[in-house]
Amino acid sequence: MSTIKIYDTTLRDGSQAEDVHFSTEDKVRIACKLDELGIHYIEGGWPASNPTDQKFFREIKNYALKNSRIAAFGSTHPAKKTPETDSNLAALIAAETDVVTIFGKTWDVHVHDALRTTLERNLELIYNSLAYLRPRVRELFFDAEHFFDGFKANRDYAVSCLEKALEGGADVVILCDTNGGSTPTEISEIVREVKSRIPDMPFGIHTHNDSELAVANSLMAAELGAVQVQGTINGYGERCGNANLCSIIPCLQLKMGVKCLPEKKLSLLSSTAHYVAEIANLGAFHRQPFVGRSAFAHKGGIHVSAVRRNARTYEHIVPELVGNKQRILLSDLAGQSNILFKAKRYGFHLDKDDPFVLDLLSKLKNLESQGYEYSAAEASFELLLNRTLGRARKYFTLDSYRVLESKRDKDEEPFSEATVMVRVGGMLEHTAATGKGPVNALDNSLRKALEKFYPSLSEMHLADFKVRVFSVNNTNNYSGTASRVRVLIESADHTSQWVTVGVSFNIIEASRQALVDSLNYKLFKDDQQKLTKAIKEAEKD
Known part of the structure; x- marks a missing residue:
């Protein structure tokens, strides 16, 4: 089994997504989670760009990471400066990381329009910056920014940039599809030509998802010999995002026979994806391949019937390999197989001809025709299941409720009050409570009535x-x-x-x-x- 090293840039490139912001504490927590997963390299940020990243590089030194090396990110020095006078390179060295990654321009359009210098001077910037850093760091990577666009425009110049990076001391040269506009066919053709021109160059791949091809392009490069793949957890990143490591890693390991995580770490992938989504304060993408909640969810009765006999009929891998699980959904598309499967999961072993199954299926279809959605609300379904079986205890009865809304002053928030009459056993509780809105008021009044009988409700x-x-x-x-x-x-x-x-x-x-x-x-x-x-x-x- 061949090996590819995974380079995670969630904390830097991922944080450039429109809705993402990480504090220093967030970054440390994510870094520890990525280390637990077994990621080889964690790019912590750009120490010259902001205080948050500088603080992260200081703070992460207090943690003994077991699997990951921390990388600091920066750029080649400006055209009007030398490496010795560049604060950006100084900040990279001051970060005291084992790994430093710098990017440089490889597209002549960027050299002229962004750097406003000559092609020859840009080659000097690449060489001088890497040569200056080489004796000062353990590992040194060069991100060839916009390489594929640069190659399409001026292939000789783009390749000369790679050659200068190697001369400067780069351990690995990363080919970047920065605009995310290349196709797998283009990636394949360009990588093959680069390899023919520089046969011994260790190279990696860094792709963006503007054409929905970042994962495919990364896998293509891996197939052609890339030793490093860069990306982010959940595909977070600027514009349409970066290559999604949550898809790349299992594809490499399970589909292509390429080792990229330590033994038994792949099963942590789903929990890591959800953890990072929580830290980013973004809702998890349920239909995300491999790690999404819906990745192994089955709804149609025919599908469920087949899955019950052999999960391979509608699942391309065993969900547990990536830390996920199979789910059977319930809806108006459900058949008896769905009911039997769910009942078994809750501890009821029923026969397909059991009148209860037909009764529950009828109730389910009727309720969903009214708009109830049990594929998402599994707790409500479990209650329905037990009530239909006559095995659910009646904890309380809500005899009546009233919610009042009033607003006296235009500058004040509306006033919400709820009154409930709740019966527990033979006792009637009549209580009222206020709240921040009608739903909160109703929730408060129900709890006020019930917690004296059921103290554990205060835990929820x-x-x-x-x-x-x-x-x-x-x-x-x-x-x-x-x-x-x-x-x-x-x-x-x-x-x-x-x-x-x-x-x-x-x-x-x-x-x-x-x-x-x-x-x-x-x-x-x-x-x-x-x-x-x-x-x-x-x-x-």
Whole structure:
């Protein structure tokens, strides 16, 4: 098995994405996670550009990384300066990293229009900068910026830039598709010609995703002998992003037989992708290949029937290899296979001819025709499953509720108050509470009524709240503000997260349904945990 080293630039190139900002603390946490994954190189940033990156390079020295080397990033020195007088090169050395990567221009258009110097002087900048850094760093990489565009415009000059980088002491020369406009065919042709001109050059690949080809282009270069592949977790990066390492790594390792992570580390890929998404404060892309929540999700009844017999029928790899898992979704497309699979996952072994299965399938299709979405709200489905089986305890009954909204002054926020009448056993609780908006007021009043009976409800909190406006069909004549809404509420406690759903023409009522399901699921989950614990203790005795 051949080996390719992975160079992650999430902390530098990834942070240039429109919606991404990393603090120094964020960068340190991500670097530790990447080290745990087994990434070879972590580009920490550009020490000459901002205080956050400078602080990161100081802070990361306090951490004993086991697998990764930290790289500092910068540019060749300006045309009007020497290496000795350039603050950018001085900052790279001051960062005291094992690895330094600098980029230089290889496209004559950039030399003339961006640097405003001559082609000959640019070659000097490349050589002088690398030669100055060479004795001062352990590993030295040169990013040939805009190389593929430069090669298409002036191939002899672009190749001469690579030759100067090697003369200056670069360990690896990285060929960059900076504008992201090249195709795999172009990448292949250009890399082959470069290899014919400079046969012994160790080269890497750095691609952008402006044509949706960054992963394909990176894999093409890997197939042609690249020793290093650069990219970012989740493909974060400027414009349309960088090459997505979450796709590149499993393709290299599982499809092409190329080792790029230490043994048994590939299973950490999904959790790493989700962790970085959380730190970046961006919603995870569910349909992302390999690591997305939907990557191994099956909805159609025919698909599920086949997957139950042999997962290979609709899965190109075993999900657990990348730390993901198979999911069976429930919707109005569901067949008996979906029901049987989900029931088994929750501990119920049912036969396809069981009347319960047909009853649940009928209920499911009817509810989803009204707008309920159980493929996302699995907690609501689990409650529905247990209620249909008659195995769900009735923790409380909401007899009635009222929500009041008032606004007295135009400059003040509206005042929200909710009153509920809740029955627990034979006791009736009548409580009221205020909140920041009607949903929060309703949530507060329900908790106020219930926590004296179920103290564990204080452990849960709202993690996410989504509202979607839709029309169930085209004949109900309801649209705009009179449309139905679907509310999805994600709740969490100290051990897990769960999603519940509500549907109504009234957004408060839809929220009430989802809130009540969420509270019920928390109590149901606690009961299941107590039962499991009791069984284990009984087995010990």
